[in-house]
Amino acid sequence: MKHIVSVSLGSSKRDHVFETDFMGEHFLIERIGTDGDWDKAIQLIRELDGKVDAFGMGGIDLYIRIAGKPYVIKDAKRLVAEAKKTPMLDGSGLKNTLERKCIMDVQREGIMNLKGKKVLMVCAVDRFGMAEAFNEVGARLTLGDFIYTLGIPLPLHSLKTLAVVGRLAAPFVVRMPFDKLYPTGSNQEVIIPKYSKYYYDAEVLAGDFLYIRRYLPEKLNGQVIITNTTTPEDMKMLKARGISKVITTTPDMGGRSFGTNVIEALMVTLMGRPIDQIAEEDYYAMLKELDFKPGVTDLEKLDA
Numbered sequence: 249m250k251h252i253v254s255v256s257l258g259s260s261k262r263d264h265v266f267e268t269d270f271m272g273e274h275f276l277i278e279r280i281g282t283d284g285d286w287d288k289a290i291q292l293i294r295e296l297d298g299k300v301d302a303f304g305m306g307g308i309d310l311y312i313r314i315a316g317k318p319y320v321i322k323d324a325k326r327l328v329a330e331a332k333k334t335p336m337l338d339g340s341g342l343k344n345t346l347e348r349k350c351i352m353d354v355q356r357e358g359i360m361n362l363k364g365k366k367v368l369m370v371c372a373v374d375r376f377g378m379a380e381a382f383n384e385v386g387a388r389l390t391l392g393d394f395i396y397t398l399g400i401p402l403p404l405h406s407l408k409t410l411a412v413v414g415r416l417a418a419p420f421v422v423r424m425p426f427d428k429l430y431p432t433g434s435n436q437e438v439i440i441p442k443y444s445k446y447y448y449d450a451e452v453l454a455g456d457f458l459y460i461r462r463y464l465p466e467k468l469n470g471q472v473i474i475t476n477t478t479t480p481e482d483m484k485m486l487k488a489r490g491i492s493k494v495i496t497t498t499p500d501m502g503g504r505s506f507g508t509n510v511i512e513a514l515m516v517t518l519m520g521r522p523i524d525q526i527a528e529e530d531y532y533a534m535l536k537e538l539d540f541k542p543g544v545t546d547l548e549k550l551d552a
Contacts, residue, residue: 251299252513254279254506255292255327256306257432258458262479264506270538271518277510279306284432286323290330298333301517304509305338307436308426312373312418313344315411319418323426335523337516339508344377345531346508350497350542351381351474359495359544360452360472362387368450370396370459372407373414378454378474378497383407390450395443396463397421397429403446431462441465453491457482464489477507487547496543 250273256262260281267276282288293303305327311318318340328336355362363386372379372391382389391404393414398421404410421429431438436458444465447453453460457475461482468490476497486494498511515534519526 249274249276250301250517251276252278252302252304252510252517253296253300254304254306254510254513255289255296256281256304257284257286257289257426258307259283259434259436261437262477264479266506270514273518275514275517277506277514279304279506279510281307283434284427286326289327293327293330293336296334297331300334302513303331303334303336304507304513305336306507306509307432308338308430309374310338310340312422313340313376314373314414314418315376315407317415319422321422321426335513335516337509337512337523339510339512341526341528341531342508342512342515343375345528346511346535346540347375347476347497348377348381349532349535349540350495351378351385353542354474354495355385359542360493362452364388365451366390366449367452367454368392368446369455370453370463371455372410373418374459375455379407379410382454387452390446392443392446395446396459401443431458436462438462439464447471461485483545483547483550487550491547493547494543494545496545498543499540500543 252275256279258281260283263281264279308324309321310324310328311320354360365387367382367387368390369379370392373393389405391410394400394402439461440463442463447465447468450471452472452474454474457477460473460475470492472493473491474495478494478496498506498508516523
């Protein structure tokens with residue numbers, strides 16, 4: 249049996265354990281939240297290093313990507329450095345493949361016509377592949393990177409503008425303490441509606457779920473969310489706040505979806521090759537073999 253552990257800086261309330269079979273292999277998949285405690289996360293990695301098949305790095309990204317160029321997040325290096333024997337994946341390989349494919353599948357398979365739809369991506373540099381796919385299918389983008397990450401009320405409406413402005417800001421942003429950029433630990437349980445007009449104006453809210461959740465207004469009017477990790481409790485909360493449908497980029501596993509870091513860890517384990525020998529086309533080939541499809545939940549049909 250293969251064993252994958254996602255060590256997350258996020259809330260332990262979102263922990264989950266699941267066993268499943270993929271491509272003839274049996275997997276035990278665990279998500280362990282450390283409630284924002286860096287020392288606890290580091291100790292956990294040290295204890296499990298070499299004893300599990302792959303780590304997922306949850307609650308933090310190794311880098312952000314702007315127009316194809318990666319910028320490494322300083323704090324993330326602390327965690328990666330502790331995984332000396334076991335590979336650690338943050339989901340970046342899938343953000344540029346699976347999530348891009350998900351948007352194209354949503355359009356091609358008639359799940360939702362995204363052409364002309366007003367899409368708010370709360371943070372696009374975290375999911376640049378998804379942002380590029382929305383742009384390709386003709387969605388009308390509002391990029392909230394400066395608004396929701398840095399607190400600067402500067403909405404952007406094109407990837408070209410984000411590339412220009414982002415390249416100027418990125419070298420400084422990646423050196424900031426990560427908990428200033430993204431909710432960790434108990435902060436993941438807190439919702440603080442902020443700059444809500446962009447949520448109300450959008451037809452689709454897209455990107456990292458905890459970013460979307462963090463600033464979610466009390467009552468929306470039927471918006472669709474396209475995101476990653478969700479739990480049954482999340483779905484109930486979203487229904488209560490007026491979301492009509494949730495589309496997830498990762499498949500349902502035991503009643504919830506896992507983050508891209510877990511799915512990437514699973515895929516790298518199956519490939520059985522060092523990370524630096526795995527190319528983008530390898531991810532696409534495996535995605536085709538696994539036949540991953542977007543998960544669709546109609547909240548209007550969900551029991552209260």
